[in-house]
Structure formats: C-alpha cells, structure tokens
Amino acid sequence: MIKGQNINYKSQKVSILKDVDINVGFGEFLAIVGPNGAGKSSLLNLLANEIKTDNKKNIQFKNKIFSDWNLEELSKHKAKFSQHNAQDIPLLVADVVMMGRYPYFNSQPHSEDFKSVEKAMIETDVVHFQKREYNSLSGGEKQRVHLARVLAQLDNEIENTLLFLDEPLNNLDVKHQYKTLELIKNFTQNNNTAIVVLHDLNLAAQFADHILLMEKGQVLSYGSPENVFTAETISKAYNFPCTICKHPVNDNTMILFG
Amino acid sequence: MVLSLNIGVYDFGKSSSYEVLWKFVTGDSSLPLSEKYIIWEVRASRIVMAVLIGSMLAVSGTTLQGMFKNPLATGEAIGLTSGATLLAAIAIVLGHTFEDYLPEIVRNSLVGVSAFVGALLAMIIVYRISTSGGKTNVVMMLLSGVAITSIGFSITGFLIYISKDEQLRDLTFWNLGSLAAATWTKNIILTIVLLLSYIIILPKGKALNAMMLGEKDAQHLGINVETLKKQIVVLTALMVGTCVAFSGTIGFVGLIVPYILRLLFRSDYHFILPLSAICGSILLLFADTISRTIVAPSELPIGILTSLIGGPIFIAILIKFKNTLR
Numbered sequence: 001m002i003k004g005q006n007i008n009y010k011s012q013k014v015s016i017l018k019d020v021d022i023n024v025g026f027g028e029f030l031a032i033v034g035p036n037g038a039g040k041s042s043l044l045n046l047l048a049n050e051i052k053t054d055n056k057k058n059i060q061f062k063n064k065i066f067s068d069w070n071l072e073e074l075s076k077h078k079a080k081f082s083q084h085n086a087q088d089i090p091l092l093v094a095d096v097v098m099m100g101r102y103p104y105f106n107s108q109p110h111s112e113d114f115k116s117v118e119k120a121m122i123e124t125d126v127v128h129f130q131k132r133e134y135n136s137l138s139g140g141e142k143q144r145v146h147l148a149r150v151l152a153q154l155d156n157e158i159e160n161t162l163l164f165l166d167e168p169l170n171n172l173d174v175k176h177q178y179k180t181l182e183l184i185k186n187f188t189q190n191n192n193t194a195i196v197v198l199h200d201l202n203l204a205a206q207f208a209d210h211i212l213l214m215e216k217g218q219v220l221s222y223g224s225p226e227n228v229f230t231a232e233t234i235s236k237a238y239n240f241p242c243t244i245c246k247h248p249v250n251d252n253t254m255i256l257f258g
Numbered sequence: 259m260v261l262s263l264n265i266g267v268y269d270f271g272k273s274s275s276y277e278v279l280w281k282f283v284t285g286d287s288s289l290p291l292s293e294k295y296i297i298w299e300v301r302a303s304r305i306v307m308a309v310l311i312g313s314m315l316a317v318s319g320t321t322l323q324g325m326f327k328n329p330l331a332t333g334e335a336i337g338l339t340s341g342a343t344l345l346a347a348i349a350i351v352l353g354h355t356f357e358d359y360l361p362e363i364v365r366n367s368l369v370g371v372s373a374f375v376g377a378l379l380a381m382i383i384v385y386r387i388s389t390s391g392g393k394t395n396v397v398m399m400l401l402s403g404v405a406i407t408s409i410g411f412s413i414t415g416f417l418i419y420i421s422k423d424e425q426l427r428d429l430t431f432w433n434l435g436s437l438a439a440a441t442w443t444k445n446i447i448l449t450i451v452l453l454l455s456y457i458i459i460l461p462k463g464k465a466l467n468a469m470m471l472g473e474k475d476a477q478h479l480g481i482n483v484e485t486l487k488k489q490i491v492v493l494t495a496l497m498v499g500t501c502v503a504f505s506g507t508i509g510f511v512g513l514i515v516p517y518i519l520r521l522l523f524r525s526d527y528h529f530i531l532p533l534s535a536i537c538g539s540i541l542l543l544f545a546d547t548i549s550r551t552i553v554a555p556s557e558l559p560i561g562i563l564t565s566l567i568g569g570p571i572f573i574a575i576l577i578k579f580k581n582t583l584r
Contacts, residue, residue, distance in 0.1 A: 085472075090470075090523050095467075099468055
C-alpha cells in the first residue's frame, strides 16, 4: 500500500526523523506509538503527503510517488484525520460531514453522497445531533464529527483505501474509544489500510496488527504487538519501568506501568 | 433598479422616466437631447455601475473572508483599499509628468492598473505577515491592515499637499467614493472584470467551505489550496482595484453583505458566494439612490453611507469574536 525508505525530515534545522523505513500492506492496521516528540505525527504527515521530504522519491503510495498522483483522485484513495481539528466552523454537523464527499460531486451532492454521510454518522454515533451547530459541540463530539467526515470520504468503490488517523481517541470517553477502534478495525478488514498514531499501548496491542515504536525520530522496534511490546523495549523507549503480562480475559498482551 | 431610475434631481416633466427610457431604447426622435443624456448617460449608466461595483465588492469581501477564514477580513480592514487608493493617487498626481511618453491606451488605464497593483501588493504583504503554516493570525491580519492603511494615508496626505487644484479634486473624489463619474466605457470594463472573476470564483463555494477545516485538511479533500489562494489573491485585488479606480473608496460593502448572509445561511459559501453577488448589487444601488436623494439637489458621497452601516456591524462582529480573538 505505502512504502517509505530512508525517510529523513528536518524542521528548522532540527532533525525530526532519521532513516525511517516503513512498509504497510493491504488490510493492515498499523499503530505508531512512542513518547512525546518521537516524531510520530511528523511521520504520519509525511506519509499522508501533508509535508514534503527533501527527497520525494522516498515515499511511494500504491507504487507511485505523490507528485505523480492527481490531487483529486488521491483524495478518493486516502484520507487523514488530523490531531488538531478546526474548532470554529459555523455550519451544521451534517454539512461538516458532507465535506468528506466534496471530491465526489461538483455543485450539488448526489443521493449516494447523502447515503455515505448518513452511514458514517450512524457508525460514529453523531447522527442524533446532525442538525446541531458544529460550534455548539463538545471536544469529543467534534472529534467524532471529523471521524465521520473521513469515513464518508473513503466510502467508495475503490479497493484498498488508506486512512491516516492522528490520535483519534483524544477527548473520547471509554465507550467511544473502543467504538472508534472497532470501526477502524472493521475498515481494515475490507482490505483497507489504517495507520494510526496512538498513545494507549494497551489499546494498540489489542487492536493493531503491527506496531511501530518510535523514539527520538528513529524506529526502535517494528513488528507484531507481542514482539514489540517487551518490558525491555518499552522501558527503554519511555524511560519508565513496566511489566508485561497477559490480559486475564482475552489473553492480549497487557502493559502495566510503574 | 426600476425605482432608482425614477428617482433623481432632474424632472422629466409630465412623462415618467420609464417612458423616457422606452423612447430612448426605441430611438424615438421626439426625445429632447438633454433628457436623452440624463436618462442614458447619467442615470442608467450610474445604476448599472452601482450594480456592478456593489456586486464585486461584496463577492471580494466574501472570498477574502473564506481565504482568511475570518468574517473580519475585508478590503478595508486589511488595507487592500488603501493600497489601491495610494497607487491610484500616485498615478493621478505623478502620472502627468511622464504621461506624454506613454501610449494612449496605457495613459487611459494608468489609474486603474495602478489601483490593481496597489491592491495586489497590499494583499501579498498582509497575507505574508499574518499567515504561516496554513493558519491565519487574526490580530496580525488586522494590524498589518492598519499599518498599510496608515502608510497609505500619510502618503496620500502628502500627495494632496503637493498636488495642483485639478488633481486635488480627483484625489478628494477617491477618498470619499462616488458613483457620479459613471460612464458606459467604465461599465464595459467593469463587466469584463466581473465576468472574468466570477467565472473562476463563484464555483469555489465548496473549496472555501473546506478551507474552514484548515488548509491542510482542505488539501486532503483534493483541493489545490495553493492554486486557490493565488487565484483569490489576484482576482480580489483585480476586483477591488478596479472598483477603487472607478468609484473611489466605497467602504464596508464586503463586510455588510456577507455578515447579513451569514446570519441567514451560516457560513455555507456554496450559498453565500453567489448570493453576495446579488445582495451586494442591491445594497449599493439602494445606498446610491439614497445618497443622491437625501440631500437633493446636491448629493452625499456614498462612502459615508456604507461606512455608517458598516462601522456598527464591524463592532458587532468584534464583540461576537471577543473571546476567540485573544
């Protein structure tokens, strides 16, 4: 799906990413984890074509570099959920979700656009306040509106779409954290790919197929949750003691700090 | 439009102005020359000019607000109008010194082109100062507008000081704003500018909506933000510049119209962009009709009227944004 080799990135002469290699396949749920300032968001932004590297040949999306893609076509193949969403949008919730359908119509939305919006709003549990002002919502509710928007954006006939999410669980309550991750998991089960920056290691272990653990702009460990989440690696990355055990109910890898 | 045709200082005697216009259109030879002149060259051309300029000022205001993602961004607030006025003033006062060396076509459009260049420069300066990384700092946007306005004000003041009598009259006209100098030649130029800009700008409602998400997220929706911004910068400068060149500073139309439309349709640019083209015309035509009747047989500069409505609305928006502007 997306490949990156030797990704280097500097911002104001400070090196943010050093020689990062990444290769994400179809139908994969990849979680990027790591301490603050490890370069998780920068890596995600680079992969999502939001910022440019010095060498643009380094990243290939569906075997094509980004500058060979048509921008509008690209927006039907991949979408991104940003960490900082706009707080002031004087529109109704349904109008904001409809923005995800902008690549699909010219002036007036078609009936399938309304269907996609409706479906995405049901999935993210925002359908009951779709007629409310976006600006009157709480932080967590706004997050879900944008989640619905990116889901509506990728609701199409194209096989293998790619969704980037930067800390989608911020501000969400426990129920919606789980619902969101289940939604992403479902999305990847249709041969779509999701690359998600997460902070909660236990949730990452429970839902993700692969984990990319970053530290100081470099990949510290990359592989399945059981292989990445060892007491030694995590303590090294976060500089904080931890214990690994099995979840008593579902047998997943569980990380206990302290 | 029909009503304002009828209202005016000149009295057509027994026949109504509609009959006079009809006679003119059908080429009735019984029409006296003076009535012919009044109805066509003075009144009709002025009405058309009000419609064209009002529409363009409102659309440029709405578009700027979309680009800066803020309802306070208008030609006046961010210094576009002053930039245009300043270069137009320079062209009026200093233009005549090298006028003889220029070809006639350049000489005639000198003021217009200078106003466009002035607006464009002001626009680029404000945008560079206030926007970084796709986010606009509202305070910086307004303050750089203030700075440009004060530079423009001082240089225009200096030009007034050194200018000769005839130029002085021209300069005063810029600063107050008036549609009295309407001619059909100007209207043709305005129509060309309007069509050119609207063909590109009016279908951009969706793109301006997406800009509310932030520039990066708009890009993820397949919108080429850089191209969009360049188009907006050049075309709003073109529209504001042309309007300033022909009618002087008619302030706040680009603030009032989108403000009212936003109250009715929220910020959905898909609706408010085409509607501001229509409502801008209505507002300016209405204001112009009042301005030439309220103190008849003289007339009030129209800029005074629009600023009178615009000022309080500007304050109303400021109060609404009090908490977010910090």
